[in-house]
Amino acid sequence: MEHFVVSARKYRPQTFKDVVGQSAITNTLLNAIENNHLAQALLFTGPRGVGKTTCARILAKMINQDGTQSEDEEYAFNIFELDAASNNSVDDIRNLTDQVRIPPQIGKYKVYIIDEVHMLSQAAFNAFLKTLEEPPKHCIFILATTEKHKIIPTILSRCQIFDFKRITVKDAKEYLQYIAEQQGVKAEDDALHIIAQKADGAMRDALSIFDRVVSFSGKDLTRKAVTENLNVLDYETYFKSTDLILNNKIPELLVHFNDVLSKGFDGHNFIAGLASHFRDLLVCKNPQTISLLEVGEQTQKKYEKQSIETSQEFLMKGIELANDCDFKYKTSKNQRLLVELCLMQLASITFRPEKKNNDHFIIPASYFKAKGIKPISLKKPEKVDSQDKSKTETAPVQVELVANEFVEMVQEIETPAIVKKRPEIILKSEKKRVSGLSLSSIKKKKEHHIKQLEVIIDENDLPKEDFTEEQMQHEWNSFVSRLKKKGKHNLASILSIDEPKLKENTIHLEFPNSTNKVEVERQQYELLAHLRKQLNNFDIKLSITVNEEKEKQYAYTSKEKFQKLMEKNPNIETLRKTFDLDV
Numbered sequence: 001m002e003h004f005v006v007s008a009r010k011y012r013p014q015t016f017k018d019v020v021g022q023s024a025i026t027n028t029l030l031n032a033i034e035n036n037h038l039a040q041a042l043l044f045t046g047p048r049g050v051g052k053t054t055c056a057r058i059l060a061k062m063i064n065q066d067g068t069q070s071e072d073e074e075y076a077f078n079i080f081e082l083d084a085a086s087n088n089s090v091d092d093i094r095n096l097t098d099q100v101r102i103p104p105q106i107g108k109y110k111v112y113i114i115d116e117v118h119m120l121s122q123a124a125f126n127a128f129l130k131t132l133e134e135p136p137k138h139c140i141f142i143l144a145t146t147e148k149h150k151i152i153p154t155i156l157s158r159c160q161i162f163d164f165k166r167i168t169v170k171d172a173k174e175y176l177q178y179i180a181e182q183q184g185v186k187a188e189d190d191a192l193h194i195i196a197q198k199a200d201g202a203m204r205d206a207l208s209i210f211d212r213v214v215s216f217s218g219k220d221l222t223r224k225a226v227t228e229n230l231n232v233l234d235y236e237t238y239f240k241s242t243d244l245i246l247n248n249k250i251p252e253l254l255v256h257f258n259d260v261l262s263k264g265f266d267g268h269n270f271i272a273g274l275a276s277h278f279r280d281l282l283v284c285k286n287p288q289t290i291s292l293l294e295v296g297e298q299t300q301k302k303y304e305k306q307s308i309e310t311s312q313e314f315l316m317k318g319i320e321l322a323n324d325c326d327f328k329y330k331t332s333k334n335q336r337l338l339v340e341l342c343l344m345q346l347a348s349i350t351f352r353p354e355k356k357n358n359d360h361f362i363i364p365a366s367y368f369k370a371k372g373i374k375p376i377s378l379k380k381p382e383k384v385d386s387q388d389k390s391k392t393e394t395a396p397v398q399v400e401l402v403a404n405e406f407v408e409m410v411q412e413i414e415t416p417a418i419v420k421k422r423p424e425i426i427l428k429s430e431k432k433r434v435s436g437l438s439l440s441s442i443k444k445k446k447e448h449h450i451k452q453l454e455v456i457i458d459e460n461d462l463p464k465e466d467f468t469e470e471q472m473q474h475e476w477n478s479f480v481s482r483l484k485k486k487g488k489h490n491l492a493s494i495l496s497i498d499e500p501k502l503k504e505n506t507i508h509l510e511f512p513n514s515t516n517k518v519e520v521e522r523q524q525y526e527l528l529a530h531l532r533k534q535l536n537n538f539d540i541k542l543s544i545t546v547n548e549e550k551e552k553q554y555a556y557t558s559k560e561k562f563q564k565l566m567e568k569n570p571n572i573e574t575l576r577k578t579f580d581l582d583v
Contacts, residue, residue, distance in 0.1 A: 007179055007207040016553065019051050020203055021167040028162070029059055038063065041132050043117075043139045045148040046164025048204030055164075056113045056142040063140065064107030076404050078104045080112045085119045093120070093127045102132060105140050110139050117143040117149035132158050149264035166201025169294040175203065176210055180221065185214055187221035189296040192236070194226045197294065235299050238277035239306060245347045246309060247316075253343050258472045262376055267339040268329045275322035281307045282315045309569055317349050462538040469502040475534045476500050476507075479527060491523055505539040507531075510547050517544045558583050 013019045016026035028090040030181035032038040042059075044052040060079045061568070082096065096112065104110045120128070132141060143159060145151065149209040173189075173196040180187040195213065209230065217225035229236040237260060260270055282305035283289045284300075293300060325342035334339040486517065494516045501508045511517050518528075524542050532538045562583045565572050576583070 005181075008204045011179055011182070013051070013058065016055070016062075019055060019058070019170040022055065022164055025055065025162050025164060029055070033059075033062055038140070040135050040139065041043035041159045042163045043145065043148070043151075044142065044144045044164060045157035045161065047166055047201055048146055048147070049199075049204030049206075050164045050167055052144040052164055053113070053115060056111075056144060057577065059142065060109075060113065060140075063109050064104075068241070078110050080110065082112065082114045084114050085116045085117060087332050088119070088120045089247075090127050091122045097128075097131045097383065100136060100139050104135075104204055106123050111142060113142045113144065115144045117145075117155075118145045118147045121476070122152070125155055129154055129158070148263045150466070152476055167203045167206070168201075169196045170200075172203060172206045173197060177208060179207065179210065183214070185219050185221055188223050190223040190235075190299055191221050191226040193228070193294070193296045193299070194223065194232065198230055198232065201380070202218045220360035228253050229562055231264065231532065233270060233273050235295070237270075238274055241274060241303060241343075242277065242281070242306060242310070245343070246314075246350060248347050248351045250344050250347045254306055254340055257340065257343060261336070267335055269337050271322055271325050271329065271342060273321055275326060277327075278318045278322065282312065282319070285312060285315075315350050318346055321345050355575050362391065367566055382476065463536045464539050465536040467535045467537060471535060472502050472507065472531065473500060475531055478534075479530045482530075490520065495527075505537065506541045508543045509542070511544065512547060513547050517546055520544055 018029055019026050029038075031109070042056075046052055057079065064078055072205060079118060080099070082092075100110070100112070102110075123345065141159075142153075144153075148161075150157070156264060164539070173192045176192045176195060180192070191213075195209050196206055198209055202298055213226050213229050217227045223234060226232075241253065241256060244256060257267075257270065280293055280303055283292045284303045290300075290304075296304065325338060325476060328338060329335055479494050480492045483489075483495070494511075497512070497516065498510050511520075520542075520543060528540060528542060532540050544556060562572070575581075
């Protein structure tokens with residue numbers, strides 16, 4: 001069996017030109033070598049797998065070349081690599097400083113590469129200070145670390161610092177394409193993009209993932225094989241989810257989410273990925289920001305197509321809901337329900353009830369004809385001829401009302417004397433026919449029906465019989481008793497605070513505060529309907545005033561009640577003192 005070398009070692013860059021994504025640093029080092037302007041202490045810092053150690057080895061090799069050697073000539077005797085993670089004591093640094101004094105046997109410089117330098121102890125750092133500040137002319141130190149903040153400032157001040165950046169998805173994808181061509185692997189563009197994104201800016205991780213996926217799928221690297229092997233959700237999952245959300249298909253959306261969970265994916269990753277998907281759709285809506293979309297060409301076309309179907313308001317609201325779910329996920333006790341509620345909210349953003357067909361919710365007139373409900377005679381204004389504007393007479397029309405509650409409301413205000421002759425109602429609307437009312441209007445209060453239908457009752461046909469104040473108070477008390485039977489004790493008690501007084505056709509009431517006034521005014525339609533029907537007079541009106549002085553007459557606390565009793569009978573105070581009672 002032939003020995004296998006991983007791609008991260010096999011394709012490790014041998015020159016600065018081969019280093020991926022660090023052109024600014026490599027160009028600086030090349031110019032420093034050419035101009036003989038290289039510092040004796042360098043610090044390479046940055047994330048893992050971005051080329052720090054590789055650049056240190058290339059630099060150590062290049063500074064010993066004078067143009068007469070071959071490119072593959074070995075300078076192992078001049079390059080010393082020290083792992084500070086396992087050699088972090090003071091004794092290790094003392095051994096290093098002792099070796100520094102010896103000049104190189106081959107070449108001009110001895111290069112010391114100290115990897116993970118932040119792992120050195122405080123004492124080791126202090127022992128290294130003097131040597132790092134004034135090293136011999138033949139010695140160069142290259143320190144590498146992923147955590148620059150852990151290095152003491154005295155070391156940082158003695159080094160020339162180079163900050164390595166993360167490898168972009170584009171650069172990583174292009175290098176993976178080169179590696180695939182070298183190994184004879186046929187790879188899809190989207191598959192390489194997913195590997196580059198999964199690597200999170202580390203080229204070494206990207207090569208390791210590439211080797212794993214190639215071992216799984218062979219020489220044909222597809223997007224499906226990559227997503228299956230890496231256990232990541234591909235773009236198609238989020239494209240389908242967004243289509244279901246835009247079409248308000250909540251049941252299908254929940255089933256789709258269940259399928260995602262059944263494949264072993266986490267709900268947290270799904271909702272976080274959906275937020276990123278909305279972000280990518282938002283990026284596609286502007287040509288200036290479309291370059292921020294890090295996907296393949298085929299997938300980019302799908303994003304552009306779906307971004308046309310979505311509005312900016314929907315995407316902003318969707319990102320807000322998804323991020324809120326992402327924030328609450330770890331602290332939620334029912335995490336699946338949290339994600340499902342978020343998906344239902346997302347599917348309700350574009351829901352418009354008025355777009356639905358409401359024909360099935362309108363009650364036809366034939367239904368009420370079968371129930372024996374007769375139409376009401378209404379009058380509609382005739383169109384006045386422009387030549388003869390003196391015509392203002394109205395012609396009666398038959399309107400079939402489908403609201404049974406409205407018919408009962410009209411019957412309530414009829415008296416026995418006018419049952420045979422229904423009141424004429426004049427419609428302000430210019431529509432020729434009225435087929436029915438929607439259910440929403442039937443549910444509203446009775447007092448608003450006349451205003452909504454814009455009807456005016458002809459006052460000449462309504463009765464206006466005389467009545468006495470005693471008759472009015474009798475019907476008033478009857479209405480209060482009816483309220484108590486219905487359970488409306490609050491309104492009944494308010495109507496019992498003051499005795500109603502009659503002046504002509506107006507009933508006057510006086511309350512101690514405005515709260516009572518507002519409550520009675522809110523329920524006055526039912527009260528007036530009862531009084532007008534029972535007293536057979538439709539000119540009855542209600543006048544309510546507020547007298548704040550009257551509020552002082554009411555006793556609420558125990559002391560106020562005791563004072564009221566004393567005003568009626570002063571002997572109560574003698575009774576209290578005799579038996580030593582408390583108020």
